[in-house]
Amino acid sequence: MSTPTDSLEAWIHSWLPRESLRDPASAVAELARRWSERHRYWHGVGHLRWLVDAIKAESPSAARSALLLTALYHDAIYDPTSGTNEEESAQLWLSHAAQPESSPARQIAETIRATAWKTPPESELTRRFFALDTYPLDNSCPLSERVRYEQAIFREYQWLPFATYREKRAEFLKRWARTFPDHSAGTTQCLDLLGSLTPRIALYPGSFNPFHLGHLSILRQAEKAFDKIILAVGINRQKPGAGEAMAERLARLQSQLRFHQVTGFGGLLSDYIGELDHPVTVVRGVRDGTDLEAELRFARFLNDLRPDTQIVWIAAELQHVSSSGIRELESFKPGAGARYIPTLERIYHTVPPSTSEESI
Numbered sequence: 001m002s003t004p005t006d007s008l009e010a011w012i013h014s015w016l017p018r019e020s021l022r023d024p025a026s027a028v029a030e031l032a033r034r035w036s037e038r039h040r041y042w043h044g045v046g047h048l049r050w051l052v053d054a055i056k057a058e059s060p061s062a063a064r065s066a067l068l069l070t071a072l073y074h075d076a077i078y079d080p081t082s083g084t085n086e087e088e089s090a091q092l093w094l095s096h097a098a099q100p101e102s103s104p105a106r107q108i109a110e111t112i113r114a115t116a117w118k119t120p121p122e123s124e125l126t127r128r129f130f131a132l133d134t135y136p137l138d139n140s141c142p143l144s145e146r147v148r149y150e151q152a153i154f155r156e157y158q159w160l161p162f163a164t165y166r167e168k169r170a171e172f173l174k175r176w177a178r179t180f181p182d183h184s185a186g187t188t189q190c191l192d193l194l195g196s197l198t199p200r201i202a203l204y205p206g207s208f209n210p211f212h213l214g215h216l217s218i219l220r221q222a223e224k225a226f227d228k229i230i231l232a233v234g235i236n237r238q239k240p241g242a243g244e245a246m247a248e249r250l251a252r253l254q255s256q257l258r259f260h261q262v263t264g265f266g267g268l269l270s271d272y273i274g275e276l277d278h279p280v281t282v283v284r285g286v287r288d289g290t291d292l293e294a295e296l297r298f299a300r301f302l303n304d305l306r307p308d309t310q311i312v313w314i315a316a317e318l319q320h321v322s323s324s325g326i327r328e329l330e331s332f333k334p335g336a337g338a339r340y341i342p343t344l345e346r347i348y349h350t351v352p353p354s355t356s357e358e359s360i
Contacts, residue, residue: 008032008045012072015052017065020098020105027096034076038348039259042152043075054132063125069093069108070129074115080156081258086116120180137176139185146186150193151227158228159259162201162278169194199227202312203280205234205269207323211253212340214321216347218285219260221314230280231257232272233264256344270305281310287319 009032018024035045051071055064073093077085090112094100097108111126121130135141136149157165170191177187202222208215208231222229233253235246246264254262265272273280282302286292292313299311326337 008036011049015056015068016072017068020065020069021096022098023096031072031076033349034078036349037078039080039156040078041155042149043078043156047075048072051132063128066104066108066111066125067129067132070111070115070125071132073108074112074129074133081159086113117176118179134180134183137180137183137186137190139183141186143189146189147193150190150197151199154197154199155227156259159261161261162199162228166194166197200225201228201230201278201280202226202283203230203232203273203276204283205232205265207235207249208233208253209249209323210326210337210341211256212321212323212326213342214285214287214316214318214340216342217317218283218314221317222283222312225312226281226283228261229283230261230263232269233262234269235264235266256342256347258344259348268305270302270309273306273309281312284311284313285316286313287316287322291316 009028012028012032013024016024016028021027035048037044048071052068055067055071058064073089073096075085075089076092077088079085082088090109093112094105094109097105099105107123107125111123111129114121114126115129115133117130117134121127131138136146141149153169154165157169160168173187173191173194177184202225204219204222206215211231219229219231231253233246233249235249246266250262250264269282273282284295284298286295295313302309302311321340326340329337
């Protein structure tokens, strides 16, 4: 039976210049896994598919294979919190190349490094790929495509506080316009979109002690309705050692949820919501009728303290999994609860989607 992984790998195999790779099968398997990571909203399969279709639509040329390989590898390693993606992607290409020391392989590696786009492209290959890769910022890009691009970039950087994202994104767009004046109209339009950006932001509060598969299920369901989820760790500061507990929980949760915003608060949730500089909807998970009764009381108190606070309840898919249950398992046998605690790898890696999906 065919799986989405098979579909993605088969699609790559259908156009990949296989003679350029030392071990095409293992290279494609790794690339399919990387391109389908969950934290990619723009730099994912849709973007790759668009690039490949655009390159294949051109008349055959000596540069076609180099452009296809550049497209496949240029965002193969993508971590929005890192500044070394291009270099690491170039090294990945060279590790897969059949002849890494050859002039064509080195030229592709240099083009991949250049896709940081800090300076205007110099070589013909780099100029051709620049025109494709930066299309959303080009003056000719339709507004509808530019809107989708800006929305997707926001989701990739949701680990930043909203105000910080707006500031840093505006700095990037202004710097881009200075570096690439031919894109001045496109960047101006992106700045306008940024200024009017009103994302749907949810706040998911909890002790997350520990963050488990049930919490992950709630998070993934919430992401279908919201553009950004803030996970807020609540700590009772009146308890001895609360500061140390906060730091430990935040560090643990941030190590699991690297590409989400994770924060902490002490005291009342209503006060913390009031400190935010943007509206949020509170997300809560409900396992059963007992949880629902408690959540109804929670909602009444929250709206007494902060009227008109919006709350969304999401049904838990794993009703038997709870933080207290995991802690109890661990008390009997250390490691017994590990199966319920998702790793960074499990949270952000997924079965590759079908290549028929539209680009975001």
